[in-house]
Amino acid sequence: MKFSGKNVLITGASKGIGAQIAQTLASYGLKVWINYRSKIEEAEAVKELIEKSGGTAAIIKADVTIEEEFVNAIKTIIDSDGELSYLVNNAGITKDKLALRMSVEDFTSVLDANLTSAFIGCREALKVMGKKRFGSIVNISSIVGEMGNPGQTNYSASKGGLNAMTKSFAKEASSRNIRYNAVTPGFIQTDMTNLLKDEVKAEYEKNIPLSRFGNPSEIADAVAFLLSDHSSYITGEILKVNGGLYV
Numbered sequence: 509m510k511f512s513g514k515n516v517l518i519t520g521a522s523k524g525i526g527a528q529i530a531q532t533l534a535s536y537g538l539k540v541w542i543n544y545r546s547k548i549e550e551a552e553a554v555k556e557l558i559e560k561s562g563g564t565a566a567i568i569k570a571d572v573t574i575e576e577e578f579v580n581a582i583k584t585i586i587d588s589d590g591e592l593s594y595l596v597n598n599a600g601i602t603k604d605k606l607a608l609r610m611s612v613e614d615f616t617s618v619l620d621a622n623l624t625s626a627f628i629g630c631r632e633a634l635k636v637m638g639k640k641r642f643g644s645i646v647n648i649s650s651i652v653g654e655m656g657n658p659g660q661t662n663y664s665a666s667k668g669g670l671n672a673m674t675k676s677f678a679k680e681a682s683s684r685n686i687r688y689n690a691v692t693p694g695f696i697q698t699d700m701t702n703l704l705k706d707e708v709k710a711e712y713e714k715n716i717p718l719s720r721f722g723n724p725s726e727i728a729d730a731v732a733f734l735l736s737d738h739s740s741y742i743t744g745e746i747l748k749v750n751g752g753l754y755v
């Protein structure tokens with residue numbers, strides 16, 4: 509796959525989908541900045557895997573819900589590399605509960621983690637990429653932002669908002685040759701879905717036309733395409749990667 513840019517920041521890349529995106533993008537020759545919040549040993553393990561395969565990676569700590577930390581992380585990257593070519597806003601959390609039992613704190617904390625953090629990233633990327641008139645951003649959204657899900661009013665609102673925000677950024681930034689797209693994964697095997705009870709997982713699987721949960725690498729491949737030169741005429745797109753569960 510062809511990339512005109514040089515480096516990429518992936519938020520929440522210490523495990524799960526983010527860690528796989530980091531490995532996939534490094535395999536295409538990009539320098540990968542692995543963002544982590546709490547567990548440096550997980551981030552180091554991802555870096556080691558990348559370096560063992562011949563790739564280049566660096567680690568950057570930031571809680572992306574804290575504006576100052578996220579902005580400083582991007583500043584550190586610019587100071588080191590002179591540019592940021594690509595950004596993947598991947599960090600996200602769930603706090604599932606039926607709406608009747610959900611506190612406002614449960615609601616806003618998920619919005620902060622999944623939507624406000626991505627806003628900060630998209631805005632800062634526009635500032636730094638705008639100077640070079642080149643860049644591409646992919647936001648990791650969710651099928652739930654498109655179809656809703658019981659127990660996830662907070663999560664679905666955050667991801668639905670992320671889809672709409674991606675389109676608005678795409679419209680604001682296109683004159684500067686910066687593209688914004690989102691990927692909406694269905695159910696993917698990670699710690700996030702390991703939280704689901706086995707019977708709930710089995711029920712979901714029954715409804716997935718491809719009859720299985722996806723792998724993180726299947727999301728990473730879609731992200732790589734949307735960042736790469738191969739999607740140079742695609743912006744404002746919300747790409748479903750869900751095994752046919754929502755079409």
Ligand code: NAP
Pocket residue numbers: 519520521522523524525526543544545546547570571572573598599600601621622625648649650651692693694695696697698699700701
């Ligand atoms: P995961 O295994 O729980 O990993 C989430 C990652 O995000 C962790 O590295 C976590 O770091 C990091 N993170 C969370 N809050 C952060 C913050 N404030 N600052 C920096 N890092 C933070 O989840 P995943 O399944 O890989 O999910 C990745 C993304 O895909 C999320 O946006 C999620 O909503 C989306 N998604 C997942 C699925 C799925 O089925 N798995 C489906 C649709 C969409 P810590 O360990 O330090 O918390």
